Amino acid sequence: MELTRRDADMVAVLSLSGRLDLANGNKLKDEIKTVLDSGKNAVHLCMKDLEFVNSSGLGAMVSIMKEIRLRRGRLTLSDMADYVREVFDITQLSHIFEIFPTEEEALHSYQTAAQI
Protein backbone atom coordinates (compact mmCIF):
# COMPACT_ATOMS: atom_id res chain seq x y z
CA MET A 1 0.00 0.00 0.00
CA GLU A 2 1.21 3.49 -0.82
CA LEU A 3 0.28 6.54 1.24
CA THR A 4 0.67 10.12 0.17
CA ARG A 5 -0.14 13.09 2.37
CA ARG A 6 -1.04 16.67 1.65
CA ASP A 7 -2.59 19.26 3.92
CA ALA A 8 -5.74 21.15 2.89
CA ASP A 9 -6.05 23.95 5.45
CA MET A 10 -6.82 22.23 8.73
CA VAL A 11 -7.37 18.79 7.20
CA ALA A 12 -4.65 16.22 6.59
CA VAL A 13 -5.53 14.42 3.36
CA LEU A 14 -4.09 10.96 2.91
CA SER A 15 -4.45 9.12 -0.39
CA LEU A 16 -4.35 5.33 -0.17
CA SER A 17 -3.43 3.08 -3.06
CA GLY A 18 -2.94 -0.67 -3.42
CA ARG A 19 -4.05 -3.08 -0.71
CA LEU A 20 -5.01 -2.45 2.88
CA ASP A 21 -4.52 -5.74 4.68
CA LEU A 22 -2.61 -7.42 7.49
CA ALA A 23 0.75 -6.33 6.10
CA ASN A 24 -0.22 -2.69 5.71
CA GLY A 25 -2.57 -1.89 8.57
CA ASN A 26 0.23 -0.78 10.88
CA LYS A 27 1.64 1.51 8.19
CA LEU A 28 -1.67 3.37 8.08
CA LYS A 29 -1.90 3.51 11.88
CA ASP A 30 1.66 4.87 12.12
CA GLU A 31 0.95 7.57 9.54
CA ILE A 32 -2.22 8.64 11.36
CA LYS A 33 -0.28 8.81 14.62
CA THR A 34 2.27 11.08 12.90
CA VAL A 35 -0.56 13.33 11.68
CA LEU A 36 -2.15 13.51 15.13
CA ASP A 37 1.18 14.14 16.83
CA SER A 38 1.77 17.05 14.45
CA GLY A 39 -1.26 18.75 15.94
CA LYS A 40 -3.86 18.00 13.29
CA ASN A 41 -6.92 16.04 14.33
CA ALA A 42 -8.96 16.32 11.12
CA VAL A 43 -8.08 13.54 8.70
CA HIS A 44 -9.50 12.68 5.32
CA LEU A 45 -8.70 9.39 3.58
CA CYS A 46 -9.11 9.36 -0.20
CA MET A 47 -9.60 5.73 -1.27
CA LYS A 48 -9.75 6.29 -5.01
CA ASP A 49 -6.83 3.99 -5.75
CA LEU A 50 -7.43 1.47 -2.99
CA GLU A 51 -7.77 -1.88 -4.77
CA PHE A 52 -8.37 -4.23 -1.89
CA VAL A 53 -9.35 -4.20 1.76
CA ASN A 54 -9.92 -7.16 4.04
CA SER A 55 -10.94 -7.51 7.68
CA SER A 56 -7.39 -6.79 8.87
CA GLY A 57 -7.50 -3.52 6.96
CA LEU A 58 -10.93 -2.77 8.38
CA GLY A 59 -9.55 -3.42 11.86
CA ALA A 60 -6.86 -0.82 11.22
CA MET A 61 -9.54 1.62 10.07
CA VAL A 62 -11.57 1.11 13.24
CA SER A 63 -8.41 1.54 15.30
CA ILE A 64 -7.55 4.89 13.73
CA MET A 65 -11.15 6.05 14.01
CA LYS A 66 -11.03 5.35 17.75
CA GLU A 67 -7.68 7.15 18.08
CA ILE A 68 -8.96 10.22 16.23
CA ARG A 69 -12.14 10.34 18.31
CA LEU A 70 -10.06 10.04 21.44
CA ARG A 71 -8.30 13.24 20.34
CA ARG A 72 -11.65 14.87 19.63
CA GLY A 73 -10.92 14.87 15.92
CA ARG A 74 -12.79 13.91 12.79
CA LEU A 75 -12.16 11.26 10.13
CA THR A 76 -13.79 11.26 6.71
CA LEU A 77 -13.49 8.84 3.77
CA SER A 78 -14.22 9.26 0.08
CA ASP A 79 -13.94 7.88 -3.45
CA MET A 80 -14.49 4.24 -2.52
CA ALA A 81 -14.57 1.73 -5.35
CA ASP A 82 -17.81 -0.27 -5.44
CA TYR A 83 -16.01 -3.32 -4.15
CA VAL A 84 -14.52 -1.47 -1.17
CA ARG A 85 -17.87 0.12 -0.40
CA GLU A 86 -19.49 -3.32 -0.47
CA VAL A 87 -17.04 -4.55 2.18
CA PHE A 88 -17.88 -1.55 4.40
CA ASP A 89 -21.60 -2.19 3.89
CA ILE A 90 -21.47 -5.93 4.59
CA THR A 91 -19.62 -5.32 7.86
CA GLN A 92 -21.91 -2.36 8.67
CA LEU A 93 -18.89 -0.13 9.14
CA SER A 94 -20.51 2.34 6.78
CA HIS A 95 -22.67 3.20 9.82
CA ILE A 96 -19.76 4.48 11.89
CA PHE A 97 -17.60 6.11 9.21
CA GLU A 98 -18.41 9.38 7.45
CA ILE A 99 -18.24 8.38 3.78
CA PHE A 100 -18.49 10.95 0.99
CA PRO A 101 -18.73 10.28 -2.75
CA THR A 102 -15.80 12.60 -3.51
CA GLU A 103 -12.86 14.20 -1.74
CA GLU A 104 -14.16 17.61 -2.74
CA GLU A 105 -17.46 17.01 -0.95
CA ALA A 106 -15.68 15.68 2.13
CA LEU A 107 -13.37 18.71 2.37
CA HIS A 108 -16.29 21.05 1.78
CA SER A 109 -18.03 19.50 4.79
CA TYR A 110 -15.14 20.61 7.02
CA GLN A 111 -15.53 24.18 5.80
CA THR A 112 -19.27 24.05 6.43
CA ALA A 113 -18.74 22.64 9.91
CA ALA A 114 -16.20 25.37 10.70
CA GLN A 115 -18.69 28.07 9.72
CA ILE A 116 -21.36 26.79 12.11
Add this chain to the structure above:
Amino acid sequence: MSFIKLTYSSVIKSEQYMYDDVKTFLVDKGIDAMLIGNIMLSISEAFTNALLHGNQSDPNKSIHISITTNNDEITADIIDEGSGAVEHLGNDEIVDLWQEGGRGMMLIKRMSREVAFSKSIITGGTQVTIKFDRNKYKQKMEQNI
Protein backbone atom coordinates in the same frame (compact mmCIF):
# COMPACT_ATOMS: atom_id res chain seq x y z
CA MET B 1 -10.50 -28.85 -14.76
CA SER B 2 -7.56 -26.80 -13.46
CA PHE B 3 -5.70 -27.14 -10.21
CA ILE B 4 -3.00 -25.23 -8.35
CA LYS B 5 -1.30 -25.99 -5.06
CA LEU B 6 0.65 -23.33 -3.17
CA THR B 7 2.56 -23.35 0.13
CA TYR B 8 3.66 -20.35 2.20
CA SER B 9 5.60 -19.74 5.38
CA SER B 10 3.61 -18.23 8.25
CA VAL B 11 5.04 -14.73 8.01
CA ILE B 12 3.07 -11.61 7.22
CA LYS B 13 5.04 -10.99 4.03
CA SER B 14 3.62 -14.24 2.61
CA GLU B 15 0.24 -12.57 2.23
CA GLN B 16 1.61 -10.42 -0.58
CA TYR B 17 3.03 -13.43 -2.46
CA MET B 18 -0.16 -15.41 -1.93
CA TYR B 19 -2.28 -12.57 -3.25
CA ASP B 20 -0.19 -12.24 -6.42
CA ASP B 21 0.00 -16.02 -7.05
CA VAL B 22 -3.71 -16.67 -6.56
CA LYS B 23 -4.80 -13.67 -8.59
CA THR B 24 -2.50 -14.63 -11.48
CA PHE B 25 -3.95 -18.17 -11.49
CA LEU B 26 -7.56 -16.94 -11.48
CA VAL B 27 -6.95 -14.37 -14.21
CA ASP B 28 -5.24 -17.04 -16.33
CA LYS B 29 -8.31 -19.24 -15.97
CA GLY B 30 -10.56 -16.48 -17.28
CA ILE B 31 -12.52 -15.99 -14.05
CA ASP B 32 -14.80 -12.94 -13.99
CA ALA B 33 -13.12 -9.92 -12.35
CA MET B 34 -15.91 -9.45 -9.80
CA LEU B 35 -15.76 -13.08 -8.81
CA ILE B 36 -11.97 -12.82 -8.48
CA GLY B 37 -12.58 -10.03 -5.96
CA ASN B 38 -14.89 -12.33 -3.95
CA ILE B 39 -12.42 -15.21 -4.06
CA MET B 40 -9.39 -13.08 -3.17
CA LEU B 41 -11.15 -11.59 -0.16
CA SER B 42 -12.32 -14.99 1.08
CA ILE B 43 -8.93 -16.66 0.68
CA SER B 44 -7.24 -13.65 2.24
CA GLU B 45 -9.45 -13.95 5.33
CA ALA B 46 -8.84 -17.70 5.69
CA PHE B 47 -5.11 -17.16 5.09
CA THR B 48 -4.86 -14.52 7.81
CA ASN B 49 -6.76 -16.79 10.20
CA ALA B 50 -4.42 -19.68 9.41
CA LEU B 51 -1.34 -17.50 9.86
CA LEU B 52 -2.30 -15.76 13.10
CA HIS B 53 -4.50 -18.30 14.87
CA GLY B 54 -3.77 -21.70 13.34
CA ASN B 55 0.00 -21.45 12.99
CA GLN B 56 0.33 -18.61 15.53
CA SER B 57 2.79 -16.82 13.23
CA ASP B 58 5.34 -19.63 13.57
CA PRO B 59 7.56 -19.24 10.46
CA ASN B 60 8.41 -22.94 10.62
CA LYS B 61 4.78 -23.83 9.98
CA SER B 62 3.24 -23.57 6.55
CA ILE B 63 -0.07 -22.57 5.05
CA HIS B 64 -1.23 -24.71 2.15
CA ILE B 65 -3.66 -23.46 -0.46
CA SER B 66 -5.18 -25.53 -3.23
CA ILE B 67 -7.64 -24.20 -5.78
CA THR B 68 -9.66 -26.29 -8.21
CA THR B 69 -11.72 -24.82 -11.01
CA ASN B 70 -14.17 -26.40 -13.42
CA ASN B 71 -16.95 -24.98 -15.59
CA ASP B 72 -19.39 -24.67 -12.70
CA GLU B 73 -17.46 -24.23 -9.51
CA ILE B 74 -14.28 -22.94 -7.88
CA THR B 75 -13.12 -24.60 -4.67
CA ALA B 76 -10.37 -23.24 -2.42
CA ASP B 77 -8.86 -25.17 0.49
CA ILE B 78 -6.76 -23.30 3.03
CA ILE B 79 -4.94 -25.57 5.47
CA ASP B 80 -2.74 -24.67 8.43
CA GLU B 81 -0.48 -26.76 10.65
CA GLY B 82 -2.05 -25.81 13.97
CA SER B 83 -4.04 -27.85 16.46
CA GLY B 84 -6.96 -28.41 14.10
CA ALA B 85 -9.48 -26.74 16.38
CA VAL B 86 -12.60 -25.82 14.46
CA GLU B 87 -15.05 -25.12 17.27
CA HIS B 88 -14.29 -21.39 17.36
CA LEU B 89 -14.78 -20.97 13.62
CA GLY B 90 -18.04 -20.22 11.92
CA ASN B 91 -19.19 -17.45 14.21
CA ASP B 92 -19.89 -14.42 12.05
CA GLU B 93 -21.74 -12.18 14.47
CA ILE B 94 -20.39 -8.72 15.14
CA VAL B 95 -21.81 -7.54 18.43
CA ASP B 96 -19.82 -4.34 18.68
CA LEU B 97 -19.14 -2.32 15.54
CA TRP B 98 -16.15 -0.77 17.30
CA GLN B 99 -14.32 -4.04 17.75
CA GLU B 100 -11.21 -4.24 15.59
CA GLY B 101 -11.32 -7.94 14.69
CA GLY B 102 -13.78 -10.73 14.02
CA ARG B 103 -15.17 -9.72 10.64
CA GLY B 104 -13.37 -12.30 8.52
CA MET B 105 -15.92 -15.09 8.73
CA MET B 106 -18.77 -12.72 7.95
CA LEU B 107 -16.99 -11.67 4.76
CA ILE B 108 -16.19 -15.23 3.68
CA LYS B 109 -19.82 -16.29 4.14
CA ARG B 110 -21.12 -13.32 2.18
CA MET B 111 -18.64 -13.72 -0.67
CA SER B 112 -18.94 -17.48 -1.16
CA ARG B 113 -21.64 -20.07 -1.80
CA GLU B 114 -20.49 -22.44 0.91
CA VAL B 115 -17.82 -22.66 3.60
CA ALA B 116 -16.88 -25.68 5.72
CA PHE B 117 -14.32 -26.37 8.46
CA SER B 118 -12.61 -29.64 9.26
CA LYS B 119 -9.47 -31.11 10.74
CA SER B 120 -7.03 -31.73 7.90
CA ILE B 121 -6.07 -35.35 7.34
CA ILE B 122 -2.84 -34.07 5.74
CA THR B 123 -1.44 -31.71 8.40
CA GLY B 124 -3.73 -32.24 11.39
CA GLY B 125 -4.43 -28.51 11.31
CA THR B 126 -7.57 -26.66 10.39
CA GLN B 127 -8.88 -26.94 6.84
CA VAL B 128 -11.21 -24.28 5.50
CA THR B 129 -13.01 -25.25 2.29
CA ILE B 130 -14.70 -22.45 0.38
CA LYS B 131 -16.84 -22.95 -2.71
CA PHE B 132 -17.89 -20.36 -5.29
CA ASP B 133 -20.30 -20.49 -8.22
CA ARG B 134 -18.18 -19.85 -11.28
CA ASN B 135 -21.12 -18.33 -13.13
CA LYS B 136 -22.39 -16.18 -10.26
CA TYR B 137 -22.00 -12.87 -12.06
CA LYS B 138 -22.74 -14.27 -15.51
CA GLN B 139 -26.16 -15.40 -14.20
CA LYS B 140 -26.81 -12.00 -12.67
CA MET B 141 -25.91 -10.24 -15.90
CA GLU B 142 -28.24 -12.50 -17.90
CA GLN B 143 -31.07 -11.80 -15.43
CA ASN B 144 -30.54 -8.08 -15.92
CA ILE B 145 -30.77 -8.29 -19.73
